[in-house]
Amino acid sequence: MTIAWNAERAGAIIDEHRALRGALLPVLHALQEEFGYIDAAATPLLASALTLSQAEIHGVVTFYHEFRRSRPGRHVVKVCVAEACQARGSESLVEGLKARLGIDLGETAADGSFTLEAVYCLGNCALGPSVMVDDRLHGLFHASRLDGVLE
């Protein structure tokens, strides 16, 4: 479970990683793991700790699809939309998930329950269509199984 944004905790996480060479990605991963996203308030903290400009930090955060800039839902559903899963029917899976969750790809439900994200390949290309629900991989997936895998 992630916790609410907390500048003090963020500072501690940055301190843990700042000595690494090329520290920015590891520290962004650590921040996202703790808070579920990269809060805008982290930018000046990172810039000062890593001697980078705020523009550079912003550039990196926005370059990578994985980094979120707003708090995700309690569950994050990543659905593979790459070719191998397309060949196994991912298009109807995506439609099924959108209908079940009432949100589009890239959106978070208004009640904060779910975030639905498209990803390109989860490495399960012989057993697609595949989803990753909160870091757990599921193959041969159908939208009707979503509630079952959350238990």
Add this chain to the structure above:
Amino acid sequence: MSRPITVYVPRDAAALSVGADAVARAILAEAEARHLPVRLIRNGSRGMLWLEPLVEVVTANSRMAYGPVTPDKVAELFDAGFLEGASHPLCHGPTEDILYLKHQNRLTFARCGVTDPLSVEDYRAHGGFAGLERALALSSDEIVAEVTQSGLRGRGGAGFPTGIKWKTVLDARADEKFICCNADEGDSGTFADRMIIEGDPFLLIEGMTIAALAVGARQGFVYLRSEYPHAAATLRDAIRIAYRQDWLGEDIHGSGRAFHLEVRLGAGSYVCGEETAMLESLEGKRGMVRAKPPLPAMEGLFGKPTAINNVLTLTSVPVVLARGAAFYRDFGAGRSHGTQPFQLAGNIRYGGLVELAFGVSLHDLIYRYGGGTASGRPVRAVQVGGPLGAYIPAGRLEVSADYESMAEAGAMLGHGGMVVFDDSVRMERMARFAMEFCAKESCGKCTPCRIGSIRGVEILDRLAGGGHSEADLALLEDLCAVMAEASLCAMGGLTPLPVRSALEHFPEDFVSGRTA
């Protein structure tokens, strides 16, 4: 109480994705209820993915295979006597005798699915670290010579001779050098990197350590995609264990030689699989492609000479050292020496990993191993080598799977992934997807890729919308030529490959008015 019976249930992510954990729990619960002693080992996957979760039981003579096992079948398997290797509708006989596996040339994947991935003892009992032990007794030049003579070429797609790359790094003069493993396996249809990291992680550690000894590096990084959390956890565990048992660190097994290894995660960017974008990402920057020269072998990570190799290249190195260059070189066809772990994916009946010497035909891979489509409909197209690879029509699959033959056929082997589509595929959509993917994943540094891909999507949308015109087809061809010739890297440079192959082999799909 008799001796415990050893049962294997894979911990590979593909097996987990179809319920391997639940099966493992059910087996332990059932064994306890019946007071039967069972020793459960979580192995890697054998690569026969349609049989996952594939449970193996160790009997007097062999390992018996049962799959795909579901938790509700476990009690039935115990009733049938599967702990004694008894027959059952889910039983496939001894695992090693399953034809899919039996005729493979498992050099790189020799241990994958056989051993406990996190047991050094198991690894060594099956020949692990023999290559490194030999390398520790050789000079850097001798290691490089051995790898050069083996004919090993980069398995990431470009097929550059590994020994020559290493020689360049070895000869570069610098206070510091690096080994970087490109484990950003982003191509759809590929999962060999993930499987070997989860199933035999010490093999990658061994290969990287040999590479470090060869080029004179003390530090290595594995750049692993963040979409692989299971692989990341397994590799980090393996690295910790390797440090503890002196296979990594300041003094590798009493040799006085040092090598340190660290895992770094990507963050969902496909272009970071391009080697210079990967270096930028490792340095903590946006994954913007660098212009070459300078080559990374001269000025790579943090400006230092860096050997960058793919997971499958590095995991092929230990067997080259352990069994000698000649042994490895004897596998293969023409100038493609050794073996390639092919990955059968998409709409395929028997999907999985097939490691064979180069030279097998795509037809054999798709039909003899893969059994055709999962849907039972005819194969229409196979995309080989990831999202930047060509679509090959069903009638042209007799081509030999090696670097040169594929290039002659206007395709590329890439990372060895094959995505099969049946006759319901709409190729004009796949062509559009290729352009759309490039537009989303372009690093933005060069114009042909950044803008060209967006223009490509627009043209393909016009064609699909019924505005079919010779002018648009000519414009698309012109655009593809510019992207192929003028892009800075393979992202923009190869995106035309799937688009042009779709146009060439399936022109009927681009005629307006075609209905699904």
